[in-house]
Amino acid sequence: xxxxxxxxxxxxxxxxxxxxxxxxxxxxxxxxxxxxxxxxxxxxxxxxxxxxxxxxxxxxxxxxxxxxxxxxxxxxxxxxxxxxxxxxxxxxxxxxxxxxxxxxxxxxxxxxxxxxxxxxxxxxxxxxxxxxxxxxxxxxxxxxxxxxxxxxxxxxxxxxxxxxxxxxxxxxxxxxxxxxxxxxxxxxxxxxxxxxxxxxxxxxxxxxxxxxxxxxxxxxxxxxxxxxxxxxxxxxxxxxxxxxxxxxxxxxxxxxxxxxxxxxxxxxxxxxxxxxxxxxxxxxxxxxxxxxxxxxxxxxxxxxxxxxxxxxxx
Ligand SMILES: Nc1ncnc2c1ncn2[C@@H]1O[C@H](COP(=O)(O)OP(=O)(O)O)[C@@H](O)[C@H]1O
Ligand SMILES: [Mg+2]
Numbered sequence: 127x128x129x130x131x132x133x134x135x136x137x138x139x140x141x142x143x144x145x146x147x148x149x150x151x152x153x154x155x156x157x158x159x160x161x162x163x164x165x166x167x168x169x170x171x172x173x174x175x176x177x178x179x180x181x182x183x184x185x186x187x188x189x190x191x192x193x194x195x196x197x198x199x200x201x202x203x204x205x206x207x208x209x210x211x212x213x214x215x216x217x218x219x220x221x222x223x224x225x226x227x228x229x230x231x232x233x234x235x236x237x238x239x240x241x242x243x244x245x246x247x248x249x250x251x252x253x254x255x256x257x258x259x260x261x262x263x264x265x266x267x268x269x270x271x272x273x274x275x276x277x278x279x280x281x282x283x284x285x286x287x288x289x290x291x292x293x294x295x296x297x298x299x300x301x302x303x304x305x306x307x308x309x310x311x312x313x314x315x316x317x318x319x320x321x322x323x324x325x326x327x328x329x330x331x332x333x334x335x336x337x338x339x340x341x342x343x344x345x346x347x348x349x350x351x352x353x354x355x356x357x358x359x360x361x362x363x364x365x366x367x368x369x370x371x372x373x374x375x376x377x378x379x380x381x382x383x384x385x386x387x388x389x390x391x392x393x394x395x396x397x398x399x400x401x402x403x404x405x406x407x408x409x410x411x412x413x414x415x416x417x418x419x420x421x422x423x424x425x426x427x428x429x430x431x432x433x434x435x436x437x438x439x440x
Contacts, residue, residue: 134353135184135352135353136349136352136373139182139184139185139352139373140373140388142155142156142182142185143182143185143373143374143388146182146374148385148386148387148388148391149385149386150177150178150382150383150384150385150386151178151179151180151383151386152180152386153180154180154181154182155182156182156183156184157180157181157182157183158181158182158183158184158217158218158325158326158357159179159180159204159215159216159217159326159359160179160180160215160216161176161178161179161180161204161213161214161215162177162213162214162215163176163177163178163212163213163214164176164179164200164203164210164212164213164214164215164223165210165211165212165213166199166200166203166208166210166211166381167211172381173196173199173381174196174199174200174203174210174381175196175380175381175382176200176213176381176382176383177383178383179376179383181357181359182357182373182374183357184352184355184356184357185352185357185358185373185374186348186349186352186358186360186371186372186373186374187357187358187359187360187372187374187375187376188360188361188362188368188371188372188374188375188376188389189201189359189360189361189362189376189378190361190362190363190365190368190375190376190377190378190392191377191378191384195378195379195381196378196380196381196382197330197361197378198330198361200378201237201328201330201359201361204217204230204235204328204359205227205230205231205236205237205328206222206224206225206226206227206228206229206230206231207227207237209224210223210224217230217234217235217326218233218234218235218325218326220233222235231322231324232322234324234326235325235326235328236319236322236324236326236328237319237327237328237329237330238312238315238316238318238319238327238328238329238330238332239315240311240315241253241303241304241311241314241315245303246302246303246304247303248302248303249299249300249301249302249303250290250295250298250299250300250302250303250306250314251283251287251290251299251300252303253303253314253318254286254289254290254314254317254318255279255282255283255286255321256318257286257317257318257319257320257321257322258282258285258286258321258322282321285321286321287299289317289320290317292317293313293314293317293347294313294343295310295313295317298310307337307340308335308336308337309335309336309337309339309340309341309343309344310340311335312332312333312334312335312336312340312344313340313343313344316329316332316344316347316348320351324356325356325357326356326357326358326359327351327356327357327358327359328358328359328360329348329358329359329360329361329362330360330361331360331361331363332344332348332360332362332367333362333364333367345367345370345371348360348371349371352373360372365393368389368393369389369390369393372389373388373389374386374387374388374389375387375388375389375392375393377392377398385398
């Protein structure tokens, strides 16, 4: 029997990445994204200045770094929501730099985006249906126009229903999306992104505002995506989550990739911790607490409010 007959996807990926040098811009054995010389300036300020970056196919990669490091900007560039000043990158072997967000989504790379006011006033199921057609806010509304819509409606509804069941939101299908808790919104955002059957999912701070009760469920869903063969790239401040679920960590500071490696290596790298994550995150890295106090207070308040609502409903 081969030695790796029973290893988990996580173990297999760790093995695949074991020989990758722990240095910025390191080549990967099977890259789904290859980016070169990507820059984005705002006025005189350079928000993103990435010389070379490769993202391993099928892995969960965490993008971390202090506020203002350029994580969200890089995210927006890769997914077509923003245009670079320079640079090229490919996704799944296709040149996608400067493509529209809709085209990037059709190529198989989708990002979650938050519930806008308009989307909050739609039901959970309507949100899901919109996810099937386009991934940009206004395009979503335009895409409601028949007849293209009607021809696929039944198929789309079936797929939406299946995903809502998977994310345990099926009982909420007819509720307004705005009535969901913070954690349920995150689940809906993820479920909606899956409507296009993507190859790669990009998550910007998936744990922000999530009730502790839903934390494990959300982590499980993200790992399920990876275990099904999807590539996941996420930006996150919660170091517990980064350490717990990521296969690889890329550290950004001042627009550049300054370090990368497996989570255990990166988290133990004192230079990385001190120089790039700062004092606030140092405590977060040191102890094993899930969330820092400030966030916890907010989440507790949210959980309490939710409990009140549930009691009123009963
Ligand atoms: N639309 C914008 N206009 C001007 N400056 C921006 C814009 N978006 C981001 N920036 C700046 O670019 C830098 C990187 O921001 P961002 O990508 O949001 O960082 P991060 O997500 O790592 O916190 C910050 O200094 C931010 O103020
Ligand atoms: Mg950001």
